[in-house]
Amino acid sequence: MKNLNAAFSALADPTRRAILARLALGEATVMELADPFEMSQPAVSRHLKVLEGAGLIIRRAEGTKRPCRLAPDAIAEIDQWLSWLREAMSRNFDRLDNVLAELENPKGEKNVE
Amino acid sequence: MKNLNAAFSALADPTRRAILARLALGEATVMELADPFEMSQPAVSRHLKVLEGAGLIIRRAEGTKRPCRLAPDAIAEIDQWLSWLREAMSRNFDRLDNVLAELENPKGEKNVE
């Protein structure tokens, strides 16, 4: 799951999440993105490279401009992994509920796997 | 959204995801976690600290052991943010579909907004 690394890392940065939020409003060029964020254009270019590498955005060429947009199905793998995690978490909670209850009310043994 | 940073960052590391995967099987102590990963115990302790800081796991004390388990509802905020992103992505895709079609077939017959 190599791409999970890229995707989660990309989303871990608040500037990149803000860029995604901006792109949710529609396509934007690099300059349009760099303007509201008080950040140099090269810094934004880099963030876009990271987002593109993670498959979260797509870029096209239009003259000298490179408008970016959100990539559809970009988060499929993340969704899948998180679904699994969510399920494991609640499953584990149900199972350990008994163990924890027992710990607070120790009437017996100690077997936890 | 400070915790989104912590949560996404925590999930961005493959070792930490592997630890979560192990914890999905049930509680485990630090040593039990450190063993299968070829990594020193202090390194695992640190990863656990990160996971705990992100609210993904919970630890209790049991003698000298500190068993860890997955935290229920840990990913609620992430889920929420990703739901929004997913929706924005498909919404954007639908909208830009027309624009892109027009670009490839520039008859200028229809415009979106």
Added chain:
DNA sequence: CTGCTATATAATAAGTTTGTTATAGAAAGG
């Protein structure tokens, strides 16, 4: 061609992460 605009890349500096080993401390067991 000349210059302007939009973007990318290189060089670099600062800050963060992640691993290591060595060590400290707390609980358990002889």
Added chain:
DNA sequence: CCTTTCTATAACAAACTTATTATATAGCAG
């Protein structure tokens, strides 16, 4: 008590991240 086990922390190095400025490239306009 002494020893072992389990975990945390400190000190440090290597690797990665992210920002900056300066510069390169590519298309557009005159």
